[in-house]
Amino acid sequence: xxxxxxxxxxxxxxxxxxxxxxxxxxxxxxxxxxxxxxxxxxxxxxxxxxxxxxxxxxxxxxxxxxxxxxxxxxxxxxxxxxxxxxxxxxxxxxxxxxxxxxxxxxxxxxxxxxxxxxxxxxxxxxxxxxxxxxxxxxxxxxxxxxxxxxxxxxxxxxxxxxxxxxxxxxxxxxxxxxxxxxxxxxxxxxxxxxxxxxxxxxxxxxxxxxxxxxxxxxxxxxxxxxxxxxxxxxxxxxxxxxxxxxxxxxxxxxxxxxxxxxxxxxxxxxxxxxxxxxxxxxxxxx
Amino acid sequence: xxxxxxxxxxxxxxxxxxxxxxxxxxxxxxxxxxxxxxxxxxxxxxxxxxxxxxxxxxxxxxxxxxxxxxxxxxxxxxxxxxxxxxxxxxxxxxxxxxxxxxxxxxxxxxxxxxxxxxxxxxxxxxxxxxxxxxxxxxxxxxxxxxxxxxxxxxxxxxxxxxxxxxxxxxxxxxxxxxxxxxxxxxxxxxxxxxxxxxxxxxxxxxxxxxxxxxxxxxxxxxxxxxxxxxxxxxxxxxxxxxxxxxxxxxxxxxxxxxxxxxxxxxxxxxxxxxxxxxxxxxxxxxxxxxxxxxxxxxxxxxxxxxxxxxxx
Amino acid sequence: xxxxxxxxxxxxxxxxxxxxxxxxxxxxxxxxxxxxxxxxxxxxxxxxxxxxxxxxxxxxxxxxxxxxxxxxxxxxxxxxxxxxxxxxxxxxxxxxxxxxxxxxxxxxxxxxxxxxxxxxxxxxxxxxxxxxxxxxxxxxxxxxxxxxxxxxxxxxxxxxxxxxxxxxxxxxxxxxxxxxxxxxxxxxxxxxxxxxxxxxxxxxxxxxxxxxxxxxxxxxxxxxxxxxxxxxxxxxxxxxxxxxxxxxxxxxxxxxxxxxxxxxxxxxxxxxxxxxxxxxxxxxxxxxxxxxxxxxxxxxxxxxxxxxxxxxxxxxxxxxxxxxxxxxxxxxxxxxxxxxxxxxxxxxxxxxxxxxxxxxxxxx
Numbered sequence: 001x002x003x004x005x006x007x008x009x010x011x012x013x014x015x016x017x018x019x020x021x022x023x024x025x026x027x028x029x030x031x032x033x034x035x036x037x038x039x040x041x042x043x044x045x046x047x048x049x050x051x052x053x054x055x056x057x058x059x060x061x062x063x064x065x066x067x068x069x070x071x072x073x074x075x076x077x078x079x080x081x082x083x084x085x086x087x088x089x090x091x092x093x094x095x096x097x098x099x100x101x102x103x104x105x106x107x108x109x110x111x112x113x114x115x116x117x118x119x120x121x122x123x124x125x126x127x128x129x130x131x132x133x134x135x136x137x138x139x140x141x142x143x144x145x146x147x148x149x150x151x152x153x154x155x156x157x158x159x160x161x162x163x164x165x166x167x168x169x170x171x172x173x174x175x176x177x178x179x180x181x182x183x184x185x186x187x188x189x190x191x192x193x194x195x196x197x198x199x200x201x202x203x204x205x206x207x208x209x210x211x212x213x214x215x216x217x218x219x220x221x222x223x224x225x226x227x228x229x230x231x232x233x234x235x236x237x238x239x240x241x242x243x244x245x246x247x248x249x250x251x252x253x254x255x256x257x258x259x260x261x262x263x264x265x266x267x268x269x270x271x272x273x274x275x276x277x278x279x280x281x282x283x284x285x286x
Numbered sequence: 287x288x289x290x291x292x293x294x295x296x297x298x299x300x301x302x303x304x305x306x307x308x309x310x311x312x313x314x315x316x317x318x319x320x321x322x323x324x325x326x327x328x329x330x331x332x333x334x335x336x337x338x339x340x341x342x343x344x345x346x347x348x349x350x351x352x353x354x355x356x357x358x359x360x361x362x363x364x365x366x367x368x369x370x371x372x373x374x375x376x377x378x379x380x381x382x383x384x385x386x387x388x389x390x391x392x393x394x395x396x397x398x399x400x401x402x403x404x405x406x407x408x409x410x411x412x413x414x415x416x417x418x419x420x421x422x423x424x425x426x427x428x429x430x431x432x433x434x435x436x437x438x439x440x441x442x443x444x445x446x447x448x449x450x451x452x453x454x455x456x457x458x459x460x461x462x463x464x465x466x467x468x469x470x471x472x473x474x475x476x477x478x479x480x481x482x483x484x485x486x487x488x489x490x491x492x493x494x495x496x497x498x499x500x501x502x503x504x505x506x507x508x509x510x511x512x513x514x515x516x517x518x519x520x521x522x523x524x525x526x527x528x529x530x531x532x533x534x535x536x537x538x539x540x541x542x543x544x545x546x547x548x549x550x551x552x553x554x555x556x557x558x559x560x561x562x563x564x565x566x567x568x569x570x571x572x573x574x575x576x577x578x579x580x581x582x583x584x585x586x587x588x589x590x591x592x593x594x595x596x597x598x
Numbered sequence: 599x600x601x602x603x604x605x606x607x608x609x610x611x612x613x614x615x616x617x618x619x620x621x622x623x624x625x626x627x628x629x630x631x632x633x634x635x636x637x638x639x640x641x642x643x644x645x646x647x648x649x650x651x652x653x654x655x656x657x658x659x660x661x662x663x664x665x666x667x668x669x670x671x672x673x674x675x676x677x678x679x680x681x682x683x684x685x686x687x688x689x690x691x692x693x694x695x696x697x698x699x700x701x702x703x704x705x706x707x708x709x710x711x712x713x714x715x716x717x718x719x720x721x722x723x724x725x726x727x728x729x730x731x732x733x734x735x736x737x738x739x740x741x742x743x744x745x746x747x748x749x750x751x752x753x754x755x756x757x758x759x760x761x762x763x764x765x766x767x768x769x770x771x772x773x774x775x776x777x778x779x780x781x782x783x784x785x786x787x788x789x790x791x792x793x794x795x796x797x798x799x800x801x802x803x804x805x806x807x808x809x810x811x812x813x814x815x816x817x818x819x820x821x822x823x824x825x826x827x828x829x830x831x832x833x834x835x836x837x838x839x840x841x842x843x844x845x846x847x848x849x850x851x852x853x854x855x856x857x858x859x860x861x862x863x864x865x866x867x868x869x870x871x872x873x874x875x876x877x878x879x880x881x882x883x884x885x886x887x888x889x890x891x892x893x894x895x896x897x898x899x900x901x902x903x904x905x906x907x908x909x910x911x912x913x914x915x916x917x918x919x920x921x922x923x924x925x926x927x928x929x930x931x932x933x934x935x936x937x938x939x940x941x942x943x944x945x946x947x948x949x950x951x952x953x954x955x956x957x958x959x960x961x962x
Contacts, residue, residue: 103318110311130574134329220423235423268419500697
């Protein structure tokens with residue numbers, strides 16, 4: 001269909017305008033991350049949009065190397081929280097994907113667990129805040145507060161609905177003929193699942209796992225409630241990057257923010273095709 | 287072994303196969319069932335129990351002996367009269383009523399612009415999705431920086447006025463909520479856009495062609511063909527945002543901490559504060575339970591209705 | 599009412615030429631079928647007439663007026679899609695009224711016209727039913743009615759019967775034909791089914807690989823196919839085409855079919871045969887025109903297919919193969935035996951073995 005040049009101009013003007021606005025906050029953080037202290041501190045006289053003297057000092061600082069300008073020594077460096085975020089998000093993803101994939105296959109092929117779809121949507125519906133009191137009581141009873149496994153387990157449960165629904169739509173899409181052929185050959189169903197179905201679903205598993213990982217990596221509230229110090233994740237740790245001497249350490253926070261923000265953006269773009277499916281619980285497949 | 291199976295009558299063999307399949311299905315769904323039970327049953331029972339007491343972790347008695355502090359339904363009657371709770375609830379609903387329509391209209395408008403092909407579509411599309419992939423807590427820090435009185439938002443506004451703007455966005459009770467809503471709109475409009483565009487693309491092309499050939503204008507087509515055909519996906523998109531805004535916490539909490547005062551205190555922030563700062567866990571249990579019950583009723587009703595709508 | 603003229607019409611998508619140099623005039627009130635296998639360019643042609651595609655070359659004229667720059671909404675063309683594109687989220691009445699409403703027809707007038715059309719198309723009982731879930735022949739009527747209510751001068755139909763099961767097609771065909779009689783518009787009908795084209799169309803345009811091969815009435819095309827493609831495509835089964843050699847016998851020319859025997863040429867083809875520079879030629883004849891005979895051509899019968907009133911005989915001889923369609927009450931040949939048959943003089947067609955073009959009987 002032909003469209004007028006005026007419409008095309010209008011389209012580009014609006015889209016580019018919105019793209020520009022939507023990029024400002026992210027670009028501002030990136031800019032802050034590379035600014036020297038004089039450009040980001042409250043003492044800095046006027047605002048600079050782009051670093052005049054770009055530096056890696058902020059990144060060095062959060063990993064424990066103080067510069068001449070910033071002589072505050074950090075009590076804890078960012079290394080441990082980054083590791084905590086990585087570990088808990090990964091183990092949480094593993095739990096959600098294992099339980100979710102198995103249950104999705106059980107429902108999709110054998111019709112077992114018919115209560116799960118609705119139960120899991122409801123689980124997704126509730127504010128995590130509304131179930132955290134019992135979890136906190138149980139966790140402290142079991143000694144799982146400020147513990148990597150305690151946090152991972154909750155992550156696994158919270159993201160289970162996504163893992164389950166994504167894998168369910170993928171299994172529903174998969175033709176059964178190949179499995180049936182293997183069954184006729186005399187394979188047991190269990191073998192078929194492990195040796196034929198799962199290898200065939202590798203791309204779907206990878207996409208779903210990335211999706212779930214992004215969700216776990218993005219958590220703040222649960223880590224805020226269940227960790228105190230040793231296993232504080234990046235966002236929780238970030239709050240500690242301010243001191244009475246310097247006030248908010250904007251540059252350091254921005255540097256850590258960049259480190260936290262980059263992986264999910266890359267992963268998200270990589271699995272763009274499946275984002276809608278994951279976010280709408282399979283109601284719409286692109 | 288093979289001899290036995292071949293000797294078995296065909297029907298019996300099929301029966302055993304069906305049985306073993308059902309058993310395998312049960313085993314496969316078991317872990318998920320246990321996890322759901324673990325997060326649903328225990329917490330709710332515990333929540334019911336604790337909410338009928340006056341227990342707090344500071345009392346020095348373990349939770350299972352909370353019955354010593356039995357107060358019956360007092361927490362619930364307190365809740366009815368808790369103006370801070372109702373304030374937080376209305377504030378949450380207000381944010382919902384502003385943000386969801388704005389995100390919907392922006393997302394729909396963008397979807398219209400993206401629905402047919404143009405040069406650079408893929409790159410612009412991916413770029414527009416970036417905000418929703420930023421970790422919400424990090425987005426909170428971003429907007430915290432942006433809305434400082436010496437920050438870039440004021441700097442941009444100064445561009446339009448004669449003297450430098452020095453608005454203290456986050457410490458002004460009236461403006462803080464606006465700043466918080468701007469952040470939410472920034473981060474979640476892309477999600478609306480993503481879902482609505484997918485829905486719009488799935489509207490059959492020949493229906494639109496048929497309408498054009500019958501002389502329908504673009505607007506008429508949009509309102510009589512495109513929007514009605516997108517009905518269920520629009521409902522899903524709105525529902526997702528309504529649910530998520532009801533839980534709103536990360537970005538907001540980092541930007542304002544719920545303040546100044548209670549100016550940006552939403553339900554989740556309020557519960558968090560009572561949990562972490564005032565430590566009245568039995569009262570929190572009562573609030574949480576009340577919310578869970580209301581949400582369960584609403585969600586079961588909504589999902590049943592939607593399923594009926596899809597069948598019809 | 600409108601006459602459609604396609605002049606040197608062409609369309610290419612990048613390197614791929616979907617349609618080349620098409621010239622065709624469709625008369626007022628005519629039912630024209632565009633017939634060809636998929637990918638032959640028939641849908642491309644139709645979409646250009648409707649205005650969904652812009653021609654790469656050539657023009658389209660309605661009543662002598664160039665419409666290439668007229669947007670599709672303004673061409674006054676009714677279009678019936680392959681799957682009917684019924685608005686399934688509306689009622690039957692809303693579907694019928696859609697075009698009228700879009701054109702701003704007054705409410706009173708609209709109700710009257712919808713009522714009138716509903717009566718005409720026998721849609722009255724289901725006017726207020728949702729359009730989803732109606733049976734396929736009602737959908738077809740509704741699709742036609744939805745366009746026809748705007749009284750378009752031209753009606754385009756894109757394989758409307760391809761989603762219908764075979765048993766129902768005959769009903770749909772006759773219904774479609776009678777609707778065209780009622781409305782009297784110029785109709786262009788795209789199909790890959792030669793039976794549909796033969797039974798409904800006033801004239802047929804046969805296309806293949808983006809080229810128009812032949813235009814004519816169903817009988818003309820059946821009797822005098824322009825080339826080997828048309829000869830084989832039209833008819834079920836298609837025309838038999840065998841290799842032959844011209845031989846001079848006394849003062850007439852006959853064709854020798856190696857291994858089968860020879861046939862005499864009708865007088866009309868003698869002159870055409872004489873113009874050929876080589877003796878090689880293709881001989882065509884319809885399977886229906888074969889009769890058992892004492893003398894004539896002999897072929898080996900492979901197998902015999904009985905389909906009710908008719909019987910199809912599959913024959914081979916060396917590299918040549920042919921079919922015969924006989925009435926079942928006639929004594930049919932036995933399988934795996936030789937069979938001798940005759941082809942009437944006037945059933946013989948000659949085609950050029952190099953170009954595949956038919957050699958026309960009458961000079962000029």
